[in-house]
Amino acid sequence: MKREVCLEEISDGRLYGPNDLVRADCRDCQGCSACCQGMGDSILLDPLDLHRLSVHLGKSFAELLDDAIELHVVDGLIQPNLRMDGEKEQCVFLSEAGRCSIHSFRPGFCRLFPLGRYYEGNSFRYFLQIHECRKNDRAKIKAWKWLDVPDYKGYETFILTWHSFLMDLEQMAERCEDEAALRQWNLELLNRFYATPYGAGDFYQEFDARVQKARQDLGIGRKEDN
Structure with missing residues (x-):
């Protein structure tokens, strides 16, 4: 926020x-x-x-x-x-x-x-x-x-990754004029990052994979890749 x-x-x-x-x-x-x-x-x-x-x-x-x-x-x-x-x-x-x-x-x-x-x-x-x-x-x-x-460094990286992703999504939402499409993607994000359970392995690794896939689907690269 x-x-x-x-x-x-x-x-x-x-x-x-x-x-x-x-x-x-x-x-x-x-x-x-x-x-x-x-x-x-x-x-x-x-x-x-x-x-x-x-x-x-x-x-x-x-x-x-x-x-x-x-x-x-x-x-x-x-x-x-x-x-x-x-x-x-x-x-x-x-x-x-x-x-x-x-x-x-x-x-x-x-x-x-x-x-x-x-x-x-x-x-x-x-x-x-x-x-x-x-x-x-x-x-x-x-x-x-x-x-x-636990694992403060891993947590810090997670916070930065999530923050950067949200900032990019907010900019995308501001530019989107199709409210129905925006709502559909919002629901998809809830499913991908919240509703779908994470495995018993490394949470951070699985989270990173989900972010990378979401960026690919949306066509938004990481800031350091631009």
């Missing part, structure tokens, strides 16, 4: 690399679940998020649509997001005790918070959102460690 904001207004004015210390550690969020409530449709899910939810919960994409996720249009593309529910509009995975019930396999959006990503060409750096987290006593932690993902 593209955000048209001034970085100086929402951050501490610094950009961080993966090995930089940033004051993001919310100390296990004890006693607070504010960021799990009232988020609307903003917690977007990428293919890895859906894959992990499906595997750990033992549910298909269609079953997750029944009670955990929903679809909406973002920058011309249909994408899934976590569902908010109830009077407090809280995440469906938030327990009665105010704790995340899927913490070990929570989505990348949740792992990143209160950090954000600032993309620069074929790379990105992190920034600290200063108005989003209510915790005032956050500790410093290295950015890569805060994300708490």
